[in-house]
Amino acid sequence: MKAKWITILLALALLIPLGLSQAQEEVVLQFWHTYNETSPEAEMLVETLIPMFEEAHPGIRVESVPFPYGEFRQTMLTALAGGQGPDLARLDIIWSPEFADLGLLAALDEVMPDFQDYADEVFPGPLSTNTYNGHTYGLPLDTNTRVFMYNTTLYEQAGIEAPPATIDELAAQCDAIKGLGDNYYVFADGGTYGWAVLPWIWSFGGDITDPEITTASGYLNGEATVAAYEFLYEMVSSGCFSPSFIGAAEVDASTSYFTDITASILDGPWMFPIAEAQYPDFTIETALMPAGDGGSISVVGGENIAMFASTAHPEEALEFIRFTQSDEYQLAMSETGQLTVLPRLLETEYYQTHPYYGIFLRQLETARARLPHPAWTTIEEVLTDTGQLILRGEMSVQDALDAAAEEIDGILAEYAG
Amino acid sequence: MNPGTAVTRQPLLKRVNTLLRYSPGHRWYVPYLFLLPGLTLYILWMLYPLVYELYISFFDWNIMPGQVSEFVGLENYREIFADSNFWFALRNTALYALVTVIGQIVLGLAVALLVHRVIFARRVFRAIYYLPVVTSWVVVAFLFLYMFNAQAGGLINYLLVSVFHVLPEPVAWLGNPDTAWVAIDALGIWKGVGWSMVLFLAALQGIPVELYEAAAIDGADEKQQFLHITLPLIRATLLFVTVMLVIGGFNVFISVYLMTGGGPLHRTEVVLSYMYNRAFGRLRFGYGASLSYVLAAIIVTINFVQMRLFRRPTIEY
Numbered sequence: 001m002k003a004k005w006i007t008i009l010l011a012l013a014l015l016i017p018l019g020l021s022q023a024q025e026e027v028v029l030q031f032w033h034t035y036n037e038t039s040p041e042a043e044m045l046v047e048t049l050i051p052m053f054e055e056a057h058p059g060i061r062v063e064s065v066p067f068p069y070g071e072f073r074q075t076m077l078t079a080l081a082g083g084q085g086p087d088l089a090r091l092d093i094i095w096s097p098e099f100a101d102l103g104l105l106a107a108l109d110e111v112m113p114d115f116q117d118y119a120d121e122v123f124p125g126p127l128s129t130n131t132y133n134g135h136t137y138g139l140p141l142d143t144n145t146r147v148f149m150y151n152t153t154l155y156e157q158a159g160i161e162a163p164p165a166t167i168d169e170l171a172a173q174c175d176a177i178k179g180l181g182d183n184y185y186v187f188a189d190g191g192t193y194g195w196a197v198l199p200w201i202w203s204f205g206g207d208i209t210d211p212e213i214t215t216a217s218g219y220l221n222g223e224a225t226v227a228a229y230e231f232l233y234e235m236v237s238s239g240c241f242s243p244s245f246i247g248a249a250e251v252d253a254s255t256s257y258f259t260d261i262t263a264s265i266l267d268g269p270w271m272f273p274i275a276e277a278q279y280p281d282f283t284i285e286t287a288l289m290p291a292g293d294g295g296s297i298s299v300v301g302g303e304n305i306a307m308f309a310s311t312a313h314p315e316e317a318l319e320f321i322r323f324t325q326s327d328e329y330q331l332a333m334s335e336t337g338q339l340t341v342l343p344r345l346l347e348t349e350y351y352q353t354h355p356y357y358g359i360f361l362r363q364l365e366t367a368r369a370r371l372p373h374p375a376w377t378t379i380e381e382v383l384t385d386t387g388q389l390i391l392r393g394e395m396s397v398q399d400a401l402d403a404a405a406e407e408i409d410g411i412l413a414e415y416a417g
Numbered sequence: 418m419n420p421g422t423a424v425t426r427q428p429l430l431k432r433v434n435t436l437l438r439y440s441p442g443h444r445w446y447v448p449y450l451f452l453l454p455g456l457t458l459y460i461l462w463m464l465y466p467l468v469y470e471l472y473i474s475f476f477d478w479n480i481m482p483g484q485v486s487e488f489v490g491l492e493n494y495r496e497i498f499a500d501s502n503f504w505f506a507l508r509n510t511a512l513y514a515l516v517t518v519i520g521q522i523v524l525g526l527a528v529a530l531l532v533h534r535v536i537f538a539r540r541v542f543r544a545i546y547y548l549p550v551v552t553s554w555v556v557v558a559f560l561f562l563y564m565f566n567a568q569a570g571g572l573i574n575y576l577l578v579s580v581f582h583v584l585p586e587p588v589a590w591l592g593n594p595d596t597a598w599v600a601i602d603a604l605g606i607w608k609g610v611g612w613s614m615v616l617f618l619a620a621l622q623g624i625p626v627e628l629y630e631a632a633a634i635d636g637a638d639e640k641q642q643f644l645h646i647t648l649p650l651i652r653a654t655l656l657f658v659t660v661m662l663v664i665g666g667f668n669v670f671i672s673v674y675l676m677t678g679g680g681p682l683h684r685t686e687v688v689l690s691y692m693y694n695r696a697f698g699r700l701r702f703g704y705g706a707s708l709s710y711v712l713a714a715i716i717v718t719i720n721f722v723q724m725r726l727f728r729r730p731t732i733e734y
Contacts, residue, residue: 081480247592250568388682
């Protein structure tokens with residue numbers, strides 16, 4: 001009997017130090033992101049950057065949780081609704097307004113005492129994608145844009161000497177490329193979402209809404225935007241552009257580019273590391289987006305880092321955000337195709353002598369961002385569907401865009417006032 | 418102690434026990450104790466969410482913690498009936514149910530008749546045909562995605578173009594609404610045939626052989642035997658299979674979600690994928706909840722009508 005009691009007491013005594021050590025245990029930060037796992041991005045984060053941060057900050061552990069891009073927004077929203085969200089996330093710049101609008105993000109300009117020091121160091125454009133209703137909810141992590149990439153093998157075979165400077169010149173390549181065979185295309189893209197169609201709309205001089213984002217009527221169904229869609233319809237229906245625009249191609253746009261089926265695409269800097277890893281013999285050649293009446297205007301992409309209002313460890317999370325704004329983090333990620341958001345780094349030798357960032361920086365001078373609006377996801381759905389109706393020839397361009405403008409006006413009205 | 422209560426209590430307990438068909442020696446509550454774990458789980462995971470979902474459907478529900486949701490009464494339901502996307506999704510769902518239910522019944526019955534006649538290794542055949550039923554929807558949806566790949570090397574394209582020369586060039590099956598339905602329907606039928614086969618097989622084995630012998634003596638041929646003996650005698654099974662398959666058909670989701678995501682152009686949207694997109698994509702959980710209640714009401718109505726149509730006196734041999 002006595003022995004039994006002693007055992008129980010001993011067992012309890014063993015639990016005490018366990019409880020104590022648990023109380024002092026390190027803080028674990030969950031960092032959710034879409035850093036690409038097939039290119040070196042995720043590897044750089046997990047194997048170099050996070051260990052670097054953890055070494056400098058004993059007691060903080062950063063758990064990297066990668067997601068495929070397509071599922072990320074939804075998974076995050078569902079998790080946050082259930083109170084299971086991360087501490088930090090790398091958000092596509094188009095999601096920041098929506099997450100801020102839902103009250104999920106911590107306003108960094110309020111909770112981060114040295115916020116302004118960091119804000120002053122980044123490009124104002126990418127920084128502005130974090131601002132919603134007068135507060136700033138994050139800091140930019142990386143920026144990018146799409147430039148024109150062409151396939152030298154196909155250019156050589158078709159006798160095309162230089163990349164097109166204008167949209168008209170691009171269209172004029174059709175005969176030469178089609179001369180190689182029916183299943184060769186001048187250009188390919190993955191669909192009719194904003195990322196794909198906006199460079200055409202803007203370069204034709206069109207737009208989706210007015211600059212204040214209050215109405216789509218007169219812009220989305222305006223003359224220049226109509227001309228842009230007419231052009232795309234003509235190109236796709238004549239077979240000059242790949243049926244990948246309507247999801248009816250054998251392979252996706254970038255694969256068809258790498259495998260000498262499509263002569264050109266628009267894409268971002270991450271294509272270089274991907275090519276290196278998967279198509280080592282392929283050389284990507286670049287040019288600016290072919291110009292139209294509106295100039296050579298591409299679309300700005302990129303990601304922000306944001307802290308969730310629900311985090312239990314704001315101090316530690318902010319410390320990681322500061323780390324992402326350091327030269328070390330930004331330069332390391334630059335090696336994986338992530339363009340820095342720190343202008344000061346452009347003066348470094350790394351950027352001055354970089355083989356391919358130059359063209360992206362030039363394109364960024366005129367590139368524009370998608371609507372910084374909390375309803376962007378819904379608006380883009382309308383845009384995507386409308387583009388499909390047009391390119392599949394199910395509706396005339398004007399009718400389809402009139403209907404879309406009306407629908408988007410309705411969506412915008414819900415957020416007005 | 419009040420002796421009066423003790424006296425009145427005794428007969429009452431007796432009456433309750435009689436009502437529950439238990440003699441006083443039995444502990445009447447024992448079966449309920451055994452039911453308790455299952456019942457608890459049912460209430461916790463089925464009943465509570467169902468009731469809560471009904472509650473949500475009357476709100477412009479805000480899923481973010483700590484934010485208020487606005488009560489909108491029947492507004493969500495009113496919106497559904499004016500929502501052309503919903504009607505289109507419902508039309509798609511009904512067509513899917515029609516095609517796959519007929520496909521599963523016809524093929525399931527055909528396979529059952531064949532397997533019923535197999536003497537050698539009947540169990541093996543039964544297991545082979547049943548295998549798709551117990552396979553995960555996710556796994557087979559991906560399998561069909563690969564089979565219906567747009568490339569010339571996709572299995573279906575390869576067979577139709579290079580082997581049988583039925584098609585001149587490869588088809589982007591899932592990039593086109595009409596052909597996407599072929600893939601989705603094919604998956605639905607293929608995966609369900611085994612289930613209806615097993616049930617039909619059981620029903621066939623329950624038909625006395627004497628009936629066929631007698632019919633044969635009277636000069637009935639195979640076709641007549643099938644129409645006048647087999648079909649009437651598996652009627653109950655046929656009803657059960659139809660009802661269950663219709664419920665399953667209207668609940669189609671995983672295959673559509675994984676194979677087309679409702680696209681291209683929402684042309685393969687079914688009610689549940691539409692519900693999912695509205696709830697989780699646009700965060701309209703109140704609307705999503707209403708959609709699933711409307712779907713439930715439709716399924717119950719259809720099944721009620723089916724039960725009515727099929728009702729017949731049971732057959733005794």
